[in-house]
Amino acid sequence: MSIKIKEGKFKERVTDEMKNDFMRKAVSGAQDSLGNRRLLSTDKLGDWESWRTAGNEIRKHTIDNLTHYLTMLSEQISAKGGHVYFAETDEDARNYIKDVVKKKNAKKIVKSKSMVTEEIGLNAALEEIDCEVIETDLGEYILQVDDHDPPSHIVAPALHKKKEQIRDVFIEKLGYDKTEDPGELAKHSRKMLREKFLNAEVGITGCNFAVAETGTICIVTNEGNARMVTTIPKTQITVMGMERLVPSLEDLDIMVSLLTRAAVGQPISSYVTLLNGPKAEEEVDGPEDLHVVIVDNGRSKILGTEFQDILNCIRCGACLNVCPVYRHIGGHSYGSIYPGPVGAVLTPLLDGYDDHKDLPYASTLCGACTDVCPVKIPLHDLLLKHRQEIVEQGGRAPMSEKLLMKAFGFGASSGGLYESGTKIATVSLKMLLRNKETISNGPGMMKEWTNSKEFPTPKTSRFRDWMSKHESEKKHDER
Amino acid sequence: MRVTLFSTCLVDLFYTNVGISTVELLEKLGCEVDYPKGQICCGQPAYNSGYKKDSKNAMKQLIKTFDDAEYVVTPSGSCALMLREYGHIFADDEKWADRSKRLSDKTYELTEFIVNVLGIDSIPSTLEGKAVFHTSCHMTRLLGVKEEPKLLLSNVDKLEMKPLANAHNCCGFGGTFSVKMGDISSEMVQEKTRSIKEANVDYVIGADCGCLMNIGGRLKREKETVEVLHIAEVLNREMGV
Numbered sequence: 001m002s003i004k005i006k007e008g009k010f011k012e013r014v015t016d017e018m019k020n021d022f023m024r025k026a027v028s029g030a031q032d033s034l035g036n037r038r039l040l041s042t043d044k045l046g047d048w049e050s051w052r053t054a055g056n057e058i059r060k061h062t063i064d065n066l067t068h069y070l071t072m073l074s075e076q077i078s079a080k081g082g083h084v085y086f087a088e089t090d091e092d093a094r095n096y097i098k099d100v101v102k103k104k105n106a107k108k109i110v111k112s113k114s115m116v117t118e119e120i121g122l123n124a125a126l127e128e129i130d131c132e133v134i135e136t137d138l139g140e141y142i143l144q145v146d147d148h149d150p151p152s153h154i155v156a157p158a159l160h161k162k163k164e165q166i167r168d169v170f171i172e173k174l175g176y177d178k179t180e181d182p183g184e185l186a187k188h189s190r191k192m193l194r195e196k197f198l199n200a201e202v203g204i205t206g207c208n209f210a211v212a213e214t215g216t217i218c219i220v221t222n223e224g225n226a227r228m229v230t231t232i233p234k235t236q237i238t239v240m241g242m243e244r245l246v247p248s249l250e251d252l253d254i255m256v257s258l259l260t261r262a263a264v265g266q267p268i269s270s271y272v273t274l275l276n277g278p279k280a281e282e283e284v285d286g287p288e289d290l291h292v293v294i295v296d297n298g299r300s301k302i303l304g305t306e307f308q309d310i311l312n313c314i315r316c317g318a319c320l321n322v323c324p325v326y327r328h329i330g331g332h333s334y335g336s337i338y339p340g341p342v343g344a345v346l347t348p349l350l351d352g353y354d355d356h357k358d359l360p361y362a363s364t365l366c367g368a369c370t371d372v373c374p375v376k377i378p379l380h381d382l383l384l385k386h387r388q389e390i391v392e393q394g395g396r397a398p399m400s401e402k403l404l405m406k407a408f409g410f411g412a413s414s415g416g417l418y419e420s421g422t423k424i425a426t427v428s429l430k431m432l433l434r435n436k437e438t439i440s441n442g443p444g445m446m447k448e449w450t451n452s453k454e455f456p457t458p459k460t461s462r463f464r465d466w467m468s469k470h471e472s473e474k475k476h477d478e479r
Numbered sequence: 480m481r482v483t484l485f486s487t488c489l490v491d492l493f494y495t496n497v498g499i500s501t502v503e504l505l506e507k508l509g510c511e512v513d514y515p516k517g518q519i520c521c522g523q524p525a526y527n528s529g530y531k532k533d534s535k536n537a538m539k540q541l542i543k544t545f546d547d548a549e550y551v552v553t554p555s556g557s558c559a560l561m562l563r564e565y566g567h568i569f570a571d572d573e574k575w576a577d578r579s580k581r582l583s584d585k586t587y588e589l590t591e592f593i594v595n596v597l598g599i600d601s602i603p604s605t606l607e608g609k610a611v612f613h614t615s616c617h618m619t620r621l622l623g624v625k626e627e628p629k630l631l632l633s634n635v636d637k638l639e640m641k642p643l644a645n646a647h648n649c650c651g652f653g654g655t656f657s658v659k660m661g662d663i664s665s666e667m668v669q670e671k672t673r674s675i676k677e678a679n680v681d682y683v684i685g686a687d688c689g690c691l692m693n694i695g696g697r698l699k700r701e702k703e704t705v706e707v708l709h710i711a712e713v714l715n716r717e718m719g720v
Contacts, residue, residue: 362657364649364653386529391530445659452661
């Protein structure tokens with residue numbers, strides 16, 4: 001798997017996905033319940049807006065000084081005995097990790113949840129060198145067992161699956177013989193995973209935040225699986241996007257407070273794990289060998305552009321949880337490992353417009369994403385900037401639309417043209433429509449509207465015609 | 480007080496009654512309404528589709544048209560927002576920066592103007608029945624006009640306002656989104672009309688003709704009898720009529 005998870009056209013994927021009633025109910029239900037929980041948890045924190053401002057300032061400061069903090073982080077991790085590798089591309093990251101694994105002669109690998117490892121297609125690369133790679137986050141585990149079904153949400157990857165589907169997959173692939181009860185399903189997964197943890201030679205984790213001043217890796221989970229991944233195997237490899245760091249532990253406190261509330265409405269998750277280097281002599285557990293792989297893979301190209309704010313993202317998924325478009329089309333429609341508003345902004349930046357140029361248009365620009373973002377990324381503005389980029393720099397807009405907009409630019413350049421144009425249009429349309437109140441079956445693009453809605457017919461007499469009469473009547477009255 | 484009306488193209492061509500109600504309402508509240516004929520579209524359809532360069536022609540035309548206005552008032556949260564953006568859009572354009580910012584600063588959505596500039600929160604008007612208010616996204620989130628329309632509606636005689644489930648969710652209009660992504664837009668508006676039907680009301684009231692055209696168009700297709708009204712039409716209904 002890499003950033004791109006599905007072939008085909010965006011609209012075709014949307015048509016398919018929107019037929020999936022279960023997925024749609026699951027997504028809208030999750031949006032509604034997570035929305036309520038988020039509001040409750042943020043209210044309890046006090047003035048949420050000032051927390052968001054603090055979060056924005058920390059992220060902005062970090063990204064503005066990224067080289068400085070990355071150097072600091074790297075020095076701190078090295079000083080503790082860990083190894084740091086900067087991977088410019090996804091391939092560099094895969095090769096480095098494969099080398100580490102090969103040198104250890106390791107075949108058994110456990111992983112905790114990590115979006116960036118999915119972005120760089122790590123699992124497939126490790127499977128190619130005959131490693132068994134087991135996802136230990138329950139959602140990711142379910143997807144992996146189900147023939148590597150891609151995640152549809154960055155925090156709740158298996159959101160699109162119902163428990164009956166999971167039961168059937170477990171029966172087929174894992175010799176499961178119980179019911180669809182989530183408790184029983186989880187218990188079985190736990191049993192299967194426990195054995196994998198105990199025998200694993202390498203543990204691979206993501207990274208919610210790395211703390212530059214202390215070289216600390218912070219991992220936030222609700223299942224405790226990241227603790228197993230980072231205590232049992234002798235070798236730990238942590239993979240992080242190059243933007244995923246904060247300057248200090250004080251900053252980390254604020255970011256975690258924002259993250260768990262924005263993501264799932266929890267004041268804190270069940271486990272917040274802080275890891276400080278490989279196992280020291282006096283310590284009883286932890287990896288003997290620690291590698292931190294810092295992945296660029298297109299991120300540094302975003303620095304200094306008008307899209308830089310997207311690097312502030314902390315992957316909480318709150319924008320997915322409020323997006324009215326995601327609500328109906330679900331995560332797989334986006335065709336990217338990063339769905340929803342954040343994905344629609346980030347995917348074309350990391351993977352180009354060619355395969356993803358529809359994504360910035362999959363938004364009404366309603367601003368719900370911008371409003372909810374705990375670090376105040378102006379997501380809807382960035383979607384609009386993508387559209388400008390596509391139209392004005394990339395020349396990728398459809399010709400018919402370009403001509404229409406050119407005509408708009410020309411027609412709108414003078415009040416006189418608008419005046420005569422709309423006058424003719426209203427009269428001729430009215431004649432054509434034979435005084436019907438609405439249009440039920442429109443031509444061309446209008447069909448997209450009239451497929452499900454009536455379109456109003458223009459009035460024969462425009463408002464401005466009434467206004468002229470009204471103004472002269474007023475003048476008359478004054479005389 | 481002299482007020483310059485920006486009618487918006489949807490009102491000019493489709494919803495003339497909203498324009499008439501806006502004028503009559505402002506006059507009743509003691510304003511003298513001026514209507515420069517040079518006004519055209521605010522440029523939003525092109526701008527939000529990514530055609531920044533092409534949309535600037537429309538914007539410049541409006542900046543020129545409203546140069547002499549003291550207040551520009553419009554019965555649309557979305558178009559008001561577009562005018563408010565002009566200052567940012569032309570910030571680096573020496574020739575237009577000041578003029579565009581002046582227009583942004585003096586532009587108001589209708590209910591925002593009535594409550595915050597005129598200082599009026601109750602207008603003698605009557606509408607008998609139950610209604611829900613559709614909070615349009617641009618007006619509520621981006622322009623930040625949230626309480627003003629609700630305050631004015633709460634003082635309309637005989638009108639009972641009911642809550643609307645998932646009121647914060649977009650109705651699926653989104654300008655050109657509604658024709659570029661028609662299938663998604665259709666699902667969104669159907670969820671909205673379901674919520675409206677569940678609220679069991681006589682009216683849907685809104686402050687943006689784009690959303691009302693979308694919601695109204697779907698209700699009509701569903702042959703629903705819920706009446707769709709712009710807030711200017713409600714506030715302009717005479718007391719006791």
